[in-house]
Amino acid sequence: MTPPATAGPSPAPEPPPGPEPESRPPWRDPLRPVAERVEDLLGRLTPDERLAMLHQFAPPVDRLGLAAFRTGQEALHGVAWMGPATVFPQAVGLGATWDDELVRRIGEAVGREVRAMRAKDPRVGLNVWAPVVNQLRHPLWGRNEEGYAEDPVLTAALATAYTRGLRGSHPDYWRTAPVLKHWLAHNHETGRDTASTSVPARVLHEYELPAFRGPVRAGAVAGVMPAYNLVNGRPNHLSPLLESELRQWTGRPLVVCSDAGAPSNIAGSEQYHDSHEEGLAAALRAGVDSFTDHGEDSSVTLERLRGALKRGLIGQPDVDRAVRRLLTMRFRLGEFDPGLDPYRPENDPAEAAFDTPDHRALALRAAEAAVVLLKNAPVAPADAPAGRPLLPLPPGLRLAVVGPLADETKLDWYSGALLRAVSPLAGLRDHPATGSVVFAEGTDRVRLSCPEGWLTVPDAEVAERADTGALDPALLAGRTDLPPLTLSADRARAAEFALADWGGGVFTLRAENGHYLSVAEDGFVRASARQPGGWVVQETFEPVPQPDGGELIRHRGTGRLLTAAPEGLRLAGEEEPPTAFRREVVRDGARAVAAAAADADAVIVVAGNDPHINGRETEDRTTLALPPQQDRLWRAAHAANPNTVLVLTSSGPYAVPEAAAGLPALLWTAHGGQAAGTALARVLHGERAPGGRLPQTWYAADTDLPELLDYDLIGSRLTYLYHDGEPLFPFGHGLSYTSFSYDGLTLAGEGIAEGVLTAGVSVRNTGEREGEEVVQLYVRAVEPSVPRPHRALAAYRRVRLAPGATERITFTVDASEALGFWDVAHARWTVEPGDYEIQAGASSRDIRRSVTLTVPGDGRPAPRPVAAVGLDASAFDEHSGAELVDRSRTEGDAVRPARAGERPAVLHYRRCDLGEGAGAVRVEYAADGAGACRGRLELLADGRPVAEAELAADGGVYAYTTAEVPLSGPPVRGVVDLEARLHGALRLARLGFAAEGARRSG
Known part of the structure; x- marks a missing residue:
């Protein structure tokens, strides 16, 4: 979605009820x-x-x-x-x-x-x-x-x-x-x-x-x-x-x-x-x-x-x-x-209803329900019983609340303007169970200088603009009604900036007036923005290190370097030399965090992302790793105080294996809206038990991931459905302050009645506190004939249970949807006969109970009738190196090598019935580009080469031609597994098979 219009003509008023003057036409008759x-x-x-x-x-x-x-x-x-x-x-x-x-x-x-x-x-x-x-x-x-x-x-x-x-x-x-x-x-x-x-x-x-x-x-x-x-x-x-x-x-x-x-x-x-x-x-x-x-x-x-x-x-x-x-x-x-x-x-x-008490309470409830407790291990402070988990926090503690997101309520591109906001710091300060709070943001405080002087922020009041009922232009284009930053030879006038590292070399600078440095339409840099934001973010910068130890500063939104011109700091022109700055660290953020942590009973480190930076609409993320500055913060806090909680507030997962292994407590929450801080404080103090569950897998490292544009999750083995490795935290994971047991997983009747699978399981709160559990029902095909998920979610229910309470949960799901798969050979949905495990548990990797169901299914899929109807190239069972493309501009798919100059597209077609025998294969193909294109097709049957042909095409990607290639060797009859290997810049649409009588010698 592109940026919205901020103004424009209002629509005409809606017509009043009643008929048109001459009559009441049918369209007016309700x-x-x-x-x-x-x-x-x-x-x-x-x-x-x-x-x-x-x-x-x-x-x-x-x-x-x-x-x-x-x-x-x-x-x-x-x-x-x-x-x-x-x-x-x-x-x-x-x-x-x-x-x-x-x-x-x-x-x-x-x-x-x-x-x-x-x-x-x-x-x-x-x-x-x-x-x-x-x-x-x-x-x-x-x-x-x-x-x-x-x-x-x-x-x-x-x-x-x-x-x-x-x-x-x-x-x-x-x-x-x-x-x-x-x-x-x-x-x-x-x-x-x-x-x-x-x-x-x-x-x-x-x-x-x-x-x-x-x-x-x-x-x-x-x-x-x-x-x-x-x-x-x-x-x-x-x-x-x-x-x-x-x-x-x-x-x-x-x-x-x-x-x-x-x-x-x-x-x-x-x-x-x-x-x-x-x-x-x-x-x-x-x-x-x-x-x-x-x-x-x-x-x-x-x-x-x-x-x-x-x-x-x-x-x-x-x-x-x-x-x-x-x-x-x-x-x-x-x-x-x-x-x-x-x-x-x-x-x-x-x-x-608008901003009502009910809506505010709903925003708080949603923020609480979204908090996921990832880890909660015992710690052993002198005044606590052995083996007690760190969370919930006992009342009256001295807390150090630290990190770049501790005193922030971040919005994303699709947020409304905040009517009210509570940061984690404010939420913890306001909570009655908190003893005292000390805050350390953890960002480095820096001064920037060049040979001509020190960067300064001119004295000017930054008046907040009244809301216009639409997007604030200050967030989109920056302010032009303030003086830009300038240089001063007087070191005493040097401005201090909070430098936040968001990873990948991207940083923001916040002035002492609380506003971020932002580039306006006129190219000048001012301390004017309340937050980074807008369709093109104007508040992010990147360092360009220089051989002498200085650094140029590139404005990320425009890609241009900054220069300290006499009239103020601005974007450099094409022929204008940029200014090299030196960074002086006035206060080290990690040291400030360590100092705050050392004097506290417990530390809450709030880290994560800004939803406008390094991952959002217009920009993919480049890594699962925490920004280096934030990684240093939790390590500094933990070194100073073992009672350290890491709260990751972010739009997606992070790979933090060392934090997960070393810290006693770890939580995740997405940016929680207006009530995020209150919700987090209530969960940390145990007023509300954590009940959120991960809606996506948290991988241990970037190396667990396929290429960014690989959408074939079956072939790339992605998500909890297919991932074969050990995740950092699995899909559906989330802990509570209590414990739950599962018992009595049963299936109603024969398991499936009138197309509906009905399963029931009893869940009991076996702890001493009230808590919420998300009961998850999964299905697994025991011996599938094609690659199937390790298990697939079929249903779920979030329940709240008092200590000792038990609830019987009944799930009803469409059996065909839960058990079936797409039969590519016959282009239909099918349920394969055989055994299926129905599993109940607390996550995709925490299965507590299972029961086996045997279903007759739709019968084992028949072999592909390729002798009679041929074979669409796109209907492969498995592939490597292949990419699907459009067969025509309006319908159909074809296949081409994803990297034509490097490796072929290898296509596997299982259980192909060639009947009494095939003597030739008819190859329907086209060029994969303008002009003449050449390539080669190899065909194997049960691993044996049976055909090879050099192919040439011209006329464009939709100009298909058919070549008949004789099969070699012994006759190819009955049901076989076929493998086609396509080399070169060609598109393969179809394979057809001629009867054995069409075999030619040579």
């Missing part, structure tokens, strides 16, 4: 079916009026009394970009709650705040772009903070809950119209609009589609937004799956809203079509209904669509189909029935 009303209204619109509705900012139709309408209101974890609102934990933090009902209530609160804010500001839209259901399979992806989990079951359940809250429960009218993001196989930011992700059929059907299918089938979703990237070589905005899959899951019309700027990418950065007219026409035909492009200026998009109409690339039915879906959504939102809409605040005061 007693008629919505589909009938839509058709009547559509028929009254001119072709130009219909076309105009396809842009994000649809204009009013004054002659009919239709208001302007805008698709798109960000509401990922609260209302975003429209000013102050209740800020809930990041989406990944909501994922850590494993609590459907809590997430539903948050969705309801957010939906009500959308309605309440819209009543005061018509720029607030009711078509909300949330939630994100892309799964967090690679922990370095920049947008993981926006998703819920690495697992499709957990993701789908939480997305269903959130959309139900956003949508409301009325059968006819919707509180808001939620749109799922981002279709499909997205979360990386490296080359996000040009990179193609290769998604094999099994990964698509077993992993990608279920996360979207769950909430869509639940009936609370208005539509989806395609992602920027390409999948199998085809832009997501042209995905045939929008029609063949998505719109087959529900009887309701689903709106497809493009991502911002993506329509222009089709013929722009992606070069997929030759002209924008062709690109937009292809998107409309593929199922895109609303074009988000060029901000509020619809003229460019409409001109391209008009051009497509004139060229015959689209017709009026294509336009009408999209408008019909958009109008249906507007009817469901009550736009045309203002007096009947139950979600209008004027009709129901409850829908005006």
